[in-house]
Every structure is written in C-alpha cells, then in structure tokens.
Amino acid sequence: MTTIHLAIFGIGNVGSTLINQIQQQKRKIYKHQDLDIQIPVIANSALAFFANDTLGEWEVDFEKVSEPYNIKDIINHFKALGVEHAIAIDATASAGFVENYTSLIENGFHIIAANKIANTLDYNFYKDLRKVLNQNNKKFLYETNVCAGLPIVETVRNLHQSGEEIRKIKGVFSGSLSYIFNTFSQQTKPFHEVLDNAVKLGLTEPDPRDDLSGKDVARKLLILARELDLKVELSSISITSLVPKKLNGSTTLSEFKERAFELDDSIKTSTVKQNKDTVLRYIGELDVLKNTLEVKLVSVPKASTLGQLKGTDNLIEIYTESYNEQPLVIQGAGAGKAVTARGVLSDILKLCAHLQKVNVHSFN
Secondary structure, eight states: OOEEEEEEOOOOOHHHHHHHHHHHHHHHHHHHHHHHEEEEEEEOEEEEOOOOOOOSSSHHHHHHHHOOHHHHHHHHHHHHHSSEEEEEOOOOOHHHHTTHHHHHHHEEEEEESSSOOGGEEEEHHHEEEEEEHHHHHHHHHHHHHHTTHHHHHHHHHHHHHHOOEEEEEEEEOOOHHHHHHHHHOOOOOOOEEEEEEEHHTOOSSSSSHHHHHHHHHHHHHHHHHHHOOOOOOOGEEEEEOSSSSGGGGTTHHHHHHHHHHGGGHHHHHTTTOOOTTEEEEEEEEEETTEEEEEEEEEETTTTTTTTTTOOOOOEEEEESSSSSOOEEEEEEEOOOOOHHHHHHHHHHHHHHHHHHHHHHHHHH
C-alpha cells in the first residue's frame, strides 16, 4: 500500500471538481491500485483548510475553518505529518503561485499543474525549474496544459524521446474557438452572435478577447515546442489576433460587448474567400523544419479532418518521419472542468505508479 498526500491549490472549477472526483474514486483506487490518497490541505489564494483524515463536506468546512497562510505553513504542516510522498497540485491560473514551485520542490513536493504559466515563462526559468527538479529527484507533470484531458504532451514527448523525428504539429487547440468556428461555418448568423452564444454557454473566458487574441493557443504551441527541445519564447510566435486594435484592451469589457458587431467585418473579409467546399478554422501550427510557430485563421476543405470538426472538440495532427503523409491525429474534448480535472487525476495516478515502482526497486 502506498499513501500519498496532496496539497491542492486553487478551488475554482477545476480544483473543486478534482477534489470531488478523488472522493468519488477513492475506494476504487484504494482497492485496485493499492493507493491511499489523502488531502490534508486545500487552499485558495488567501486561505487554507487543514483537513482531517476524511474531508466530508469540505466546501462547508473550508468556509468555516480556513485560515490565512503562506507557503511555509503548508510545508511545515506536511513535515509535521511526516509524509513520504507529497504532491502539490496547482489548479490556479496564477503567475504568482508559480513562484512557490522551487520552494515546494526543495521541501519534498512533486508538482502537478493544470496552470500552464510555469511552462510559458522565459526559457531560462523553464530550464532552471527542471534543474531544480533533477537536483531534488522530483517530478513535474502537466498533461492538462495542452487540450485538457487529451494525451497530447505525453504523446509528443514519447515520440521525441524515442528518436522519432517530429516535423510538424498543427490543429485546433481551443475548445471555445473550435465551437465558434464550427458553429459559424454551419449557420448564417453573424460572427458576433455566435460569439455571444459561446459566452452565454460559458465556453469562453469571462473576457472573450482572451480567447480571440490567440495568446492561449500560442502558449500551448510554445509548450509543445519546448517538449521538442526547441529554445523558443512566446515572443517567437506569430499570432493573428481576431480582435481589431480598436476593440483591444484599451476598451472596457462592457464596451467590447456593445461593439462586438464590429468583429463581423474582419471575419467577413476571410469569409468571402471561402467557397462551398471550405470552412474557416483557427489553428496553431509548429513547423519544426522551417522553425516557425504560428497562430492563425485558415481555410480548410470541409472534407478534411479539421473541416469535419464538431462542437468544442480539439484536434491535433502530428506529422513525423513515420506519420508523414497520414499524420497521427488526436481528437476529443479539449476543454471543460470535468475533463481537465480528470486529466489532473490521471497525472496523479501516473506519478503514483512511478512512486510505487521506485518503492519496489528500493525494497528489492
């Protein structure tokens, strides 16, 4: 039996869903994987709940007895418990929390992150973090950084490490933009109406310009490029924003919503170039041979894999030495709190399987 202790940071959509998924699966995991998952700490940006062996109604308890904390309080609490396997779960979207990674690692924590910021800061930070991980023999898993629960990062990493030459990666990396252009290509509604419906369905960020700017897609592309040992920065990526300069951050969110109809003209410019056999898709493309990273709006045949995309699905094509004419395609739900939380739980179980193997080898 292996026991692990989690400190879960961030109790928004993903973090709270993850806690509930662990609670639901706890007995099954215990029975089938000889694994006991304990959650002694649950924290948001300001308050921490130090739990007992059973969480029970953790949300109620958090409201009642959570207390202000700093990262040293969490580290000292785990040391007092004398845990063997400590894992910090970053379910925040905070750049500030990433600054705690080094301290956590040096004090015995592995890191699992839905937060993609640590992997998209400057390249020196990226390399220094991995140096700290190696020095302390700790793991950092982040499969959900790209396309939520889809196995994109692991697939790219495994292909690369096996010696397979990856030549190009391209596809639809955003669930919100997938829905917007899939819907727009099938209906006669103006673009701003399709966008407004996506906002009402909760598919976009609170400020949809965060999606339309292309920066989130660029971050995902950057993460994959760095998995291929490419020394690139976010500034290296050519990004075609869907937000006209007149509607960018200089206008308030309410002003943007009132003037969203002005998006129609710029999208119409691309639409008039279409024919009945093509549709628009907003994609990210990493061309390793040309050393280019682009986020852009493209026209694709309706009959292609990208052209047949439906709903909020992501679809990634990986072209390699072996998968050249016919790429390796990974498709599925790439957004949503349930699939993202399930992806984080998968990373937890993956790390635990590694720890169990290490324990067996140490015993032998």
